[in-house]
Amino acid sequence: MPDTLAEAFEARRDRLRAVAHRLLGSHADAEDVVQEAWLRLSRQDAAAIDNLDGWLTTVVGRISLDVLRSRKSRPESPYDEIVVAVDDGSEDVARADSVGLALLVVLESLGPAERLAFVLHDLFAVPFEEIGRILGKSAGATKMLASRARRKVRAADAPPAGRASQREVVTAFLRAARDGDFEGLLRVLDPDVQLTVDTPGGVVVVLGATKVAAGAQFGAASDGSTVLVGGLPGVVAWRPDGSPLSVVAFVVADGRVARIAAVADPVRLASMDLPKPQ
The missing domain is CATH 3.10.450.50 (Nuclear Transport Factor 2; Chain: A,)
Known part of the structure; x- marks a missing residue:
């Protein structure tokens, strides 16, 4: 893996850790998520990634969503x-x-989808279209999730x-x-x-x-x-x-x-x- 890609990831590590921590509420879990994101990136063809920021945010969001869903029976x-x-x-x-x-x-x-939509959009300015791709929902449905969470x-x-x-x-x-x-x-x-x-x-x-x-x-x-x-x-x-x-x-x-x-x-x-x- 070229050092340039590793350096690009390290330059984004703090933001990715902040996203994961806000989603999960645990520094240890956030570190695990960011490390998994790096492992996934290291297995990718860097030339095929058009937007590294968006790609990494999506990966961190999806991994965090899996963690949140696994907590359903143990909040x-x-x-x-x-x-x-x-x-x-x-x-x-x-x-x-x-x-x-x-x-x-x-x-x-909040439910996992509400939490993801609110945190990514309201705290990290991720567009609803990108969040919707993580959740498998339309931008409109994702916007409603964030709105509901915002009221709470x-x-x-x-x-x-x-x-x-x-x-x-x-x-x-x-x-x-x-x-x-x-x-x-x-x-x-x-x-x-x-x-x-x-x-x-x-x-x-x-x-x-x-x-x-x-x-x-x-x-x-x-x-x-x-x-x-x-x-x-x-x-x-x-x-x-x-x-x-x-x-x-x-x-x-x-x-x-x-x-x-x-x-x-x-x-x-x-x-x-x-x-x-x-």
Whole structure:
């Protein structure tokens, strides 16, 4: 393989990695996808590729789509590589972190085709015609997928509310959950709220305020450590022996809890760098 082609690929590696990471939410998976794209390129006749940028984006998109579809029975946790830190109540914490995790939590709720269409078009300006070829759909159908996805992520793209006001909403939710106050839970939950729980048996997703309120069991977490999870308000609950019981993060939009993401899998919790109990 000529060095010139290898050099051309290396010049595009950062962008390809960024595309794969936005699609998959995991740096490790993104690296694997980019490496597979290089292997596929190395087996091609370079002279037959008219548009290397388009060819590589298509390949990365298709490989990522296969990964997303393989996750259908085991949705990914949004906590990979997310920093959990003590919440000292200050307002100067980098808000980009909270927007990034909020977007990732919402992206997790999208179907593979919606996620691909939104990420490639809205974040990387790939034309709908090219995305349609990856999905095997028309440009019009692909545009509709992206539009539907865009509506779902709009709240995550909006500037976050002040740290104090977000925490007030979360505190109200935890208090209502602890007290078994069903009506109080409904008041602070967005009607379309999504709860994602990473358990030892896999990721469980619950949709809608009524179902989330009916199954809310965060009483233990309400007495845990107040933390920021990727910049989002959250809590860490601890067992008596000092080991973590759960990590929960909340996305607050328009004064209500719009997304809840929790980790209760001991293996994943053990891999997280958590602040010590206070």
